[in-house]
Amino acid sequence: MSQSPTLSAAEIPSERLLLRRALLDTDREGLIELSTDPDVRAYIGGPRPRSEVEQHFDSVLAADATTRPGSYVIANNATNRVIGMVMLSRRSAGSPGPVTGDGEELELGYELRRGAWGAGYAFEAATAVLRAAAGELPDQPVLLTTQTANTRSLNLATRLGFRPVSTFEEYGAEQTLCTARLSMFRL
Template structure:
C-alpha cells in the first residue's frame, strides 16, 4: 500500500487498478453523484475506461504529493477519495496563480462521520507545509450544504458565487456554484490550522 498521509483515523493511499470495483460503486451511486458532473451516476464502463485510468495517470504527471488519494481506515479499505491537485474546475482560476484545488467524494456509508473534514484538513495542511502553496481553493454547487460545511470546517471561506450556462442543468444549478479558498497567510494566522 502506497500511503500518502495518515490522520487519527484515516489512511490516504494511492489508488490502484484493484480499486476499480470500489471506484465504480462510488461513481455509480446516485446520492454521491447528485451534485457532480451531470448529476447522474456514471456507467461502469466509463469508470473503467476513463475515470480510474485518468486518476492513475495523475501519479506520473503530478508532483509526488499531489493527486487523488483513496480514503481507508484500519477496518474499511475504501471510503471514497480526497484529492489535492492544481486548480482545474470550472469557475476556478487555473495555472500557477490558481492555487491547489481540494476535492473529495465519499460513499454514503461514510457520510456524517467526519472523514471528509479529516481528510480535507490533512490535505490543506500538506498544501501549506509541504508544498508552500499560496492558496487552496474548492468549488461546489451552492445547494450542496454538506460539501460547503466540510470546506468551512477545513478553514476555507466562501469568496464568490458564479453562474455557469451548463448544457444539461441539474436540479439546484439555478442557485449557482460557489468558490471557497484559504490563503497561506490566513492559514498561518490560525484560520485553518
C-alpha cells in the same frame, strides 16, 4: 498539466485514515461506486453508467487515482478499505469561474462513498492533506468550488475554514467559490 508543485507525499496518515495511492485490484469496486452512485454524484454531474465507468477504469480513473499528484484514495486505516477520494490539485488555467490569481491555484476536492458520510472522515482527510501541503509548500490561496445546493460540501468547507467569495453558473447550476490560505493549516 500544470508544472506548479502540489503535494509530493505518497501516503498521509491521520487518526482513523490512511491517504494513499489507489490499489487497482482491491480499490476497484469502491472507486467504481464513487462514479456510479446517484447520491455521491448528485451535485457533480450525476451518476455515470457502470459499464462506461468499468470500461474506462484502467485508462482514466485508475491512472488519476494512482499517479496524479495530490490525488489520494481515502482508506480506513484499520481495514485498508477505500472510503473515498481527496484531491489537492492545480486548477488548470482557463477553468471556468472567477480567477483569483495566476489561474493555477491549488484546488481542494473530496468525495466519500455514501456509507461513509456523517462520520467526519472527509473533514479528517481534507485536514490531513492541507496540513501536509502547508508543511511542504509556501503560503498561497487554496480554492474550493461546490454547487451552492450541495449543503454537506459547503458545511464541510466552512468547518475547514474556507470562506465563500463569489458565485457563478456552471453545468446549469449556481456554484460557490470558496478560498482559504494554506498557512491556516500549518501545525
